[in-house]
Amino acid sequence: MSYAYSTTDALCDVSLSVGPGELLVVAGPNGSGKSTLIEVLAGVRRPRTGRVVRRGDVALVVQRPDVSPMLPVTVRDVVTMGMWRGRFAGRTTRADRVGVTEALERVGIRRLAERPLATLSGGQRQRAFLAQGLVRRPDVLLLDEPTAGIDESGVLGVHELLREETRRGAAVVCISHDPHAVAGAHRVLRLHEGRVAHRPVRESQPRSTPSSSAIGS
Numbered sequence: 001m002s003y004a005y006s007t008t009d010a011l012c013d014v015s016l017s018v019g020p021g022e023l024l025v026v027a028g029p030n031g032s033g034k035s036t037l038i039e040v041l042a043g044v045r046r047p048r049t050g051r052v053v054r055r056g057d058v059a060l061v062v063q064r065p066d067v068s069p070m071l072p073v074t075v076r077d078v079v080t081m082g083m084w085r086g087r088f089a090g091r092t093t094r095a096d097r098v099g100v101t102e103a104l105e106r107v108g109i110r111r112l113a114e115r116p117l118a119t120l121s122g123g124q125r126q127r128a129f130l131a132q133g134l135v136r137r138p139d140v141l142l143l144d145e146p147t148a149g150i151d152e153s154g155v156l157g158v159h160e161l162l163r164e165e166t167r168r169g170a171a172v173v174c175i176s177h178d179p180h181a182v183a184g185a186h187r188v189l190r191l192h193e194g195r196v197a198h199r200p201v202r203e204s205q206p207r208s209t210p211s212s213s214a215i216g217s
């Protein structure tokens with residue numbers, strides 16, 4: 001598929017597929033089209049040509065969005081929103097609340113649950129949005145530089161979380177410049193000026209062999 005902003009061809013003839021249990025890392029220089037690709041895969045942007053096939057529930061973890069100090073939401077609220085699947089869900093069940101606490105624990109910010117989101121540091125906020133993506137155990141997890149602003153020991157924890165997600169069968173696509181992420185990936189897709197620089201190369205065997213693609217274009 002291809003995607004263009006008004007004056008810029010951001011993606012040209014990009015084709016990929018990711019199966020359940022696979023971790024695909026998307027790498028490439030600034031401006032090469034990585035964020036655009038994740039947004040097109042997530043359905044936030046519609047490809048200009050071609051199509052994206054998604055199987056199952058898809059969650060997107062964006063890169064530390066700016067938060068207005070006026071926004072009256074706590075960290076727990078933000079993670080709970082991850083349960084909504086794109087629409088307001090109203091009341092939460094006890095199981096939802098347990099799931100939210102577990103997600104907060106997995107990303108190491110359970111103690112911050114009742115804090116207003118706007119009072120968090122950048123790295124803490126990134127963890128909150130990671131928990132939002134993890135909370136409903138999606139079939140497809142798309143992440144735009146999830147370790148941005150996260151300290152060194154936290155980065156390793158995030159990589160382990162992504163491997164855990166693949167072990168339970170999720171298809172994971174993660175933008176990262178981090179050599180650890182690249183080393184731990186099943187495949188790496190390198191973009192250059194909106195095109196695939198090399199075909200994805202299998203760098204290690206996935207723990208479960210994908211039977212069909214969970215997402216592809």
Ligand SMILES: Nc1ncnc2c1ncn2[C@@H]1O[C@H](COP(=O)(O)OP(=O)(O)OP(=O)(O)O)[C@@H](O)[C@H]1O
Nearest residue numbers: 005006008010028029030031032033034035036037
């Ligand atoms: N909203 C926009 N309007 C116009 N052009 C855009 C827009 N967003 C991105 N672009 C352009 O599209 C191309 C791809 O941008 P994209 O953000 O996808 O790259 P990236 O690889 O994620 O970069 P980075 O590593 O800096 O985050 C770039 O040339 C960029 O300038």
